[in-house]
Amino acid sequence: MNEPIRDRLVTLRRSLHRHPEPAWREFATTARLVDEIRAIGVDELAVGPDAYDPADRMAVPDADLEPWVERARERGVDDALLERMAGGNTGAVAVLERGEGPAIGLRVDIDGLFIEESDADDHDPAAEGFRSEIGGTMHACGHDAHMTWGLAVLEAIKQSDFSGRLVVFFQPAEETGGGGCPMAKSEFADDLDYLLAIHVGLDHPTGEVVAGIEKPLAMCHVDATIEGTSAHAGKAPNEGDNAMHAMGTAIENAYGIPRHADGMTRVNIGYAEAGSASNVIAERAHMEAEARGETTELMEYMKDRLERTVKSAARMHGCRADVEVVSESPRADSDPELQSLVSTVANGVDGIDRVLPAADFGASEDATFLMERVQRDGGLATYMIVGTDHPTSHHTPTFDVDEDSLEHGVDVLVETIRELEHQHPVARNEGET
Numbered sequence: 149m150n151e152p153i154r155d156r157l158v159t160l161r162r163s164l165h166r167h168p169e170p171a172w173r174e175f176a177t178t179a180r181l182v183d184e185i186r187a188i189g190v191d192e193l194a195v196g197p198d199a200y201d202p203a204d205r206m207a208v209p210d211a212d213l214e215p216w217v218e219r220a221r222e223r224g225v226d227d228a229l230l231e232r233m234a235g236g237n238t239g240a241v242a243v244l245e246r247g248e249g250p251a252i253g254l255r256v257d258i259d260g261l262f263i264e265e266s267d268a269d270d271h272d273p274a275a276e277g278f279r280s281e282i283g284g285t286m287h288a289c290g291h292d293a294h295m296t297w298g299l300a301v302l303e304a305i306k307q308s309d310f311s312g313r314l315v316v317f318f319q320p321a322e323e324t325g326g327g328g329c330p331m332a333k334s335e336f337a338d339d340l341d342y343l344l345a346i347h348v349g350l351d352h353p354t355g356e357v358v359a360g361i362e363k364p365l366a367m368c369h370v371d372a373t374i375e376g377t378s379a380h381a382g383k384a385p386n387e388g389d390n391a392m393h394a395m396g397t398a399i400e401n402a403y404g405i406p407r408h409a410d411g412m413t414r415v416n417i418g419y420a421e422a423g424s425a426s427n428v429i430a431e432r433a434h435m436e437a438e439a440r441g442e443t444t445e446l447m448e449y450m451k452d453r454l455e456r457t458v459k460s461a462a463r464m465h466g467c468r469a470d471v472e473v474v475s476e477s478p479r480a481d482s483d484p485e486l487q488s489l490v491s492t493v494a495n496g497v498d499g500i501d502r503v504l505p506a507a508d509f510g511a512s513e514d515a516t517f518l519m520e521r522v523q524r525d526g527g528l529a530t531y532m533i534v535g536t537d538h539p540t541s542h543h544t545p546t547f548d549v550d551e552d553s554l555e556h557g558v559d560v561l562v563e564t565i566r567e568l569e570h571q572h573p574v575a576r577n578e579g580e581t
Contacts, residue, residue, distance in 0.1 A: 153184070153300045157554040160184075160299070162278035164292040167223070168260025168285045171321035172208050172236035175220035177258050179229055181240055181295065181318050188303045191245040195229070196237035200330035206475035207326035207369060208236055219282070239320035239327060241336045242302055249312025250572040252565055253343040253522065255331070255515050256291075256298035257322035263288045266545040273548060288547045289323070290348035290536070297346065297557045304562045312569055315340065317518065325369055325475035328514030332521040342486065342568050343522040343529035345515040346557065349542065352535030354550045355501040357560060359490035360482025360530035365414065365440040366447035367512035368476035372398070372458045374422075376467040378431035388429030389466035392422035395433035398461035398469075402437065405453045411442035413450045440512060444478040451476070480516035480523065482506065485574050486530035490560070493567050497559045499552065507533070528574060534560060 153160060169177050178195065185193055196202075213236050220230060239258060265271075265279050265286040273279040280286045298316050305314050315336050321327035331337065352358060374395050379388030399417045407413050415437065422433035439454050441447030455471045462469035487505050494503045509531075519529035536553035540546040568574065 153303045154558065157296055157300060157558070158551050161292050161296040161551065161554060164295055165273060165287050166278050166281050168280055168282060168287040168292070169216060170262055170285060171259045171324040171326055172205070172238060173213060173216035174238040174258050174320050175216055175230060175233055176223045176225055178233060178238045178240055178318070179220060179225040181258070181299070182229065184299050185240065185242045185302065188299070188306055190242045190302070190306070192243035194241045194336065196233045196239065198232070199239060199241040199336065200334040202235065202237050202330070204330035204333050205321070205326055206329055207321060207324035240318045241334070242316045242318070243336065244302070244306055244314040246313065247311045249310070249569050250341040251313040251315070251339055252568055253315045253317060253337065253340045253518065254298060254301060254561065255317040255319055255343065255345045255518050256294040257319050257327070258291055258295050259320055259323050260285050260291065261288045261323055261543060263543065263545055268546065271546050271548065286545065288544060289542045290549055291322070293348045293549050293554060293557070294346065296554055297561060300558045301561045301565070304558065305565060308566070310566065310569060312572070314565065322514055325367060325477050325512070325514045328477060328517035332517035337518060337521050339525070340522045341527045341572065342574070343518050343527065344561065344564060345519065345529070345531040346561065347531070347533050348549055348553060348557065349536040349538045350533050352533050354535055354537045354553050355499060355556070356504065356535035357490070357494040357500050357556070358504045358507045358533035359494065360487035360506055360532055361509040362481050362506050363442060364479055364509040364516055364531070365412070365442060365512045366444040366477065366479040367438060367440045368447060368451045369474040370437045370439065370451065370454060370471060371474050372435050372437065372469055372471045374398070374433040374458070374462045374467050374469045376429070376431045376465065379429040381427045381429055385429060388431070390429050391433040391467050392430035394462045394465035394467045395420060395422055395435055397464060398458045399435065401457045401461055402454055405450065405457060408446050408449055411446050413442070413446050414440035415450055415454055442479070447476070477512060477514040477516050478520055480519035480529065482530035483523065483528040486528045489567055489571065489574060490530060490532055490564055493563045494560050497556065497563060499556050500560070532560070
């Protein structure tokens with residue numbers, strides 16, 4: 149790790165790609181980040197519970213952590229660091245204190261997905277030897293690129309004459325919406341003047357930059373368990389309370405929730421299971437769902453209607469339902485002032501040939517917790533996109549990034565941070581709050 153990160157963007161990204169870890173299981177990933185950050189040399193490094201309050205986490209798995217701890221130990225992660233991350237308290241925050249100047253936050257996410265990566269000959273990670281080494285798990289959304297950007301930017305700013313404070317949030321559990329809230333509530337989000345979040349691709353090609361997204365959907369993940377009464381399906385079906393039937397009613401009725409006149413709303417039941425045998429009335433059913441809205445208020449409307457729908461369906465069939473909101477995130481839009489600044493910066497970066505001041509997001513992201521926190525405290529935030537030619541969509545077994553975009557992302561972020569330093573404070577437009 150003596151070689152500068154800027155000179156090994158591709159090898160670093162590929163190394164991270166080979167070892168994806170899902171939400172709250174990023175033990176080896178966090179350890180690798182810690183090693184790199186220590187080699188850079190920062191003024192403060194907080195890991196896991198030192199970076200946030202574990203009680204603020206969402207979507208924390210009840211089990212399945214120990215195999216990931218053991219895998220990290222087998223990869224050489226020392227026991228002291230694993231102990232600090234006990235209970236799945238992964239992720240890190242790195243801080244550079246460089247005198248008077250703006251306080252700037254940069255948020256990058258670090259988790260992978262439960263997807264089996266393709267081993268096809270035309271899939272570059274397989275063909276070039278950096279396919280995921282962990283079965284059923286993959287960096288299928290570009291978080292390996294995001295971590296590379298975070299480390300490279302930290303190194304570049306450390307080596308510059310930057311004046312101010314830079315806080316880099318290496319956030320776990322984005323894919324489950326679980327890690328943004330604790331990061332936003334932490335002391336490291338205090339008094340930030342600016343917050344930069346970033347994503348690779350999202351159907352924008354290499355050489356294109358979106359200076360700030362608009363209209364991310366507020367989102368919640370909901371788990372529902374329906375408890376009924378089992379019975380012999382042939383001899384005494386009338387003695388049972390069919391949890392599977394109740395779940396079927398709930399699913400059908402959920403898709404019938406009236407959409408709202410004030411804006412876009414979404415609901416989906418993505419996973420369902422019930423029953424034990426063909427001749428047994430199912431006594432238990434479980435489903436996992438999500439609700440989204442164009443605004444936080446519209447998401448709350450869908451969430452409340454979904455919960456009511458599930459509980460009503462359960463009662464209709466003599467069952468009872470437990471509905472748990474596993475995680476959620478608000479809507480937060482990019483600030484026009486930062487969009488304008490990023491647009492100007494990106495137009496001057498080599499390799500960038502098209503800059504979009506704004507684009508609708510149409511999906512959800514828990515970086516909005518940090519954006520909302522900074523904006524509420526009087527600062528500015530933007531969520532930018534650095535384009536990459538990806539052969540297939542995000543969250544697919546053949547997703548990959550064009551590695552030319554690695555340098556683009558570093559340059560856009562570093563130059564944006566330096567421009568914020570020079571222009572600080574970036575004034576809000578008159579009349580805006």
